[in-house]
Amino acid sequence: MNRLQDDESFSRRVKDVIKCIPYGKVATYGQVASVAGNYRAARQVAWILHSSSEKDNLPWHRVINRKGEISLQPGCGFEKQKQLLEKEGVKFDRRGRIDLERFLWNPENGI
DNA sequence: AACCTGACTTCGG
DNA sequence: TCCGAAGCCAGGT
Numbered sequence: 001m002n003r004l005q006d007d008e009s010f011s012r013r014v015k016d017v018i019k020c021i022p023y024g025k026v027a028t029y030g031q032v033a034s035v036a037g038n039y040r041a042a043r044q045v046a047w048i049l050h051s052s053s054e055k056d057n058l059p060w061h062r063v064i065n066r067k068g069e070i071s072l073q074p075g076c077g078f079e080k081q082k083q084l085l086e087k088e089g090v091k092f093d094r095r096g097r098i099d100l101e102r103f104l105w106n107p108e109n110g111i
Numbered sequence: 112a113a114c115c116t117g118a119c120t121t122c123g124g
Numbered sequence: 125t126c127c128g129a130a131g132c133c134a135g136g137t
Contacts (some may be wrong), residue, residue: 011134029119033133042119044133050118051135063118071118081118115137122130 010038014048017107021062024088025105026098028066035107046071061085062105068098 013036021027029042038044045063053060061084065071072078082092090103105111 030121033119038133040120040132041134042132043117044119044135046118047116047134053118060118065118066120073118077118113137116135117133119133120131122128124127 010036010041010044011048013037014041014045015052015056015058018049018058018060018063020107021059021105022111024090024103025111026062026064026085026090026100026103027105027107028100029063029071030066031105031107032063062088064098068100069096 014032017032017035018027029045030039033039033041033045036045049058049060049063052058061081070078070081072081082096085098086092090098092098
């Protein structure tokens with residue numbers, strides 16, 4: 001097997017993966033990167049979202065960091081993301097964290 | 112071509 | 125549990 005995946009660029013695949021995240025579930029940057037073929041490209045995933053989340057109509061709000069927190073800074077989309085997630089039924093604890101055991105997307109089960 | 116940056120992750124103290 | 129340092133990747137400048 002090749003280390004190179006398909007002819008499709010990693011960026012393209014990342015976008016597809018994000019589109020597959022089900023409603024009411026969340027995924028971490030590293031997880032998305034892993035499913036897309038590069039488990040170490042978490043930072044790249046973030047970069048892709050930053051550059052083209054709106055225009056490609058991606059559910060960017062379902063992507064969070066490993067700690068179960070929103071990575072955006074307050075005033076720069078943080079509030080918006082939290083609101084979108086709560087609307088989907090995702091719960092935040094007192095410290096603003098999400099229970100990954102419960103809301104993390106499982107790519108293998110599709111749930 | 113080289114250097115910088117970022118919505119990250121993991122490990123050690 | 126929290127903080128700092130190191131590792132990794134691709135696009136911008």
